[in-house]
Amino acid sequence: MQFCWNVRLISQKHIGIQSLFCLVLMAILLFSKLSVASTVDEVAQLRQIAQLAEYVGVDYASAVDNGQVINDDEYQEMLEFSQLIVDKTSSDNYVMHSLNEKASALQTAISTKQKVDTVRQFASELRISLLAMMPELPLPKRLLSKDATFSLFENNCASCHGLSGQGNGILASGLEPAPTDFTDKKRAENRSLLGLFDAISNGLDDTAMPAFTQLKEQQKWSLAFYVGSLAFQSSSEFIKPSQSISLQNWINYSPLKLSTETEGLTKNEIEGLRADPKLLFTNQSGPLAITKTQLAAASIAYKNEEYEKAKTLAVSAYLDGFELIENSLDARDKNLRKSIEGNLIKLRQVLSNAQQVNQLESLMEVTVRQLNDAEELLTETTLSNEALFTASLVILLREGLEAFWLYWL
Ligand code: HEC
Numbered sequence: 001m002q003f004c005w006n007v008r009l010i011s012q013k014h015i016g017i018q019s020l021f022c023l024v025l026m027a028i029l030l031f032s033k034l035s036v037a038s039t040v041d042e043v044a045q046l047r048q049i050a051q052l053a054e055y056v057g058v059d060y061a062s063a064v065d066n067g068q069v070i071n072d073d074e075y076q077e078m079l080e081f082s083q084l085i086v087d088k089t090s091s092d093n094y095v096m097h098s099l100n101e102k103a104s105a106l107q108t109a110i111s112t113k114q115k116v117d118t119v120r121q122f123a124s125e126l127r128i129s130l131l132a133m134m135p136e137l138p139l140p141k142r143l144l145s146k147d148a149t150f151s152l153f154e155n156n157c158a159s160c161h162g163l164s165g166q167g168n169g170i171l172a173s174g175l176e177p178a179p180t181d182f183t184d185k186k187r188a189e190n191r192s193l194l195g196l197f198d199a200i201s202n203g204l205d206d207t208a209m210p211a212f213t214q215l216k217e218q219q220k221w222s223l224a225f226y227v228g229s230l231a232f233q234s235s236s237e238f239i240k241p242s243q244s245i246s247l248q249n250w251i252n253y254s255p256l257k258l259s260t261e262t263e264g265l266t267k268n269e270i271e272g273l274r275a276d277p278k279l280l281f282t283n284q285s286g287p288l289a290i291t292k293t294q295l296a297a298a299s300i301a302y303k304n305e306e307y308e309k310a311k312t313l314a315v316s317a318y319l320d321g322f323e324l325i326e327n328s329l330d331a332r333d334k335n336l337r338k339s340i341e342g343n344l345i346k347l348r349q350v351l352s353n354a355q356q357v358n359q360l361e362s363l364m365e366v367t368v369r370q371l372n373d374a375e376e377l378l379t380e381t382t383l384s385n386e387a388l389f390t391a392s393l394v395i396l397l398r399e400g401l402e403a404f405w406l407y408w409l
Pocket residue numbers: 152153156157158159160161171175177178179180187191195196197199200204207208209210212223224227
């Protein structure tokens with residue numbers, strides 16, 4: 001098993017533990033395959049509808065203007081895709097059925113040539129409902145370096161999209177529709193990273209854009225972040241965001257949507273982060289950041305009544321994060337260490353019982369504030385390299401696990 005082989009490289013000293021780990025890993029793989037596989041098809045369907053909805057929202061502007069069709073091919077495509085969405089959501093399947101009303105509203109808006117904003121609104125509402133139904137995606141914890149990503153782009157994409165991503169590669173001239181110009185800001189503002197990732201993974205029907213099934217998840221994500229950065233390079237003077245943002249929301253929503261609604265980040269901050277996505281990832285690599293991420297995820301799972309998942313995440317918040325810096329923090333502020341530990345215990349208790357959302361929220365608030373204090377006390381340099389390394393290793397292993405079994409399906 002290549003995966004276990006990787007682990008062996010990393011921890012040559014722990015051969016015994018490692019074999020045990022491989023056994024446990026295989027057991028988990030087998031188990032997760034059995035328990036989740038039945039929904040995989042459903043998730044793939046939802047992903048595709050979301051992809052279509054976003055595509056319609058982005059491209060409608062080049063099909064209809066002021067109630068008039070301005071490009072007949074594009075308009076036919078809009079009609080076809082919105083029909084496809086309606087068909088997919090008309091199945092007997094309960095999950096799909098609940099989306100049918102929104103899908104029909106979108107279709108009617110297109111067939112009656114409504115305003116761009118109206119169509120975008122319907123497409124966006126449909127997408128939001130879809131995203132809420134999907135499990136969180138396993139994202140890579142790290143992107144490839146910019147150089148490595150660029151050479152992937154150069155070898156696989158530049159022939160059509162052009163070296164600088166302007167859609168002017170050597171093969172571009174005969175293609176209809178032409179390859180996307182990634183520096184077109186108007187278009188990019190309406191594109192989520194998930195939409196870009198899905199286009200790379202699945203290709204786009206009836207266009208020259210192929211599905212890059214041969215690339216690994218991390219390569220495809222790195223490319224999605226890369227092409228998603230090209231329209232914002234001029235705004236790359238980076239401003240540290242005033243608010244944190246979950247990686248999941250960051251990939252799910254377009255820059256326009258993020259700046260107008262969901263997260264309260266300014267347009268400049270969003271564009272800066274799009275221009276330099278690395279910053280999102282490095283922010284998350286320390287043990288305390290991991291604790292915060294896992295707690296936030298636990299709280300979401302709890303509100304979705306997924307109690308087992310919430311508990312698992314809360315335990316991970318401690319083991320994969322805080323525990324690794326406990327000693328360093330103890331040396332600096334014993335009381336803070338004790339208090340955080342106590343709150344993490346309380347949080348795990350609250351998460352084990354239904355209907356304690358209020359307690360959960362106030363505890364979360366206190367704990368996150370304390371974690372921020374701890375983070376300030378322990379600047380990067382005082383965290384031992386080993387603690388950082390262990391934290392990212394633990395996460396890598398877990399993420400590797402998810403990515404690995406996805407490949408297996
Ligand atoms: C053979 C030509 C070709 C190659 C090679 C190619 N693309 Fe494309 N790509 C296209 C065309 C054509 C479109 C569709 C444009 C449209 O529908 O308006 C497209 C669309 C896309 C989109 C959707 C963009 C949007 O905003 O809708 C993404 C993302 C994308 N390509 C990424 C890539 C990446 C990354 C690679 C390399 C790994 C790649 N493409 C390689 C031709 C190509």
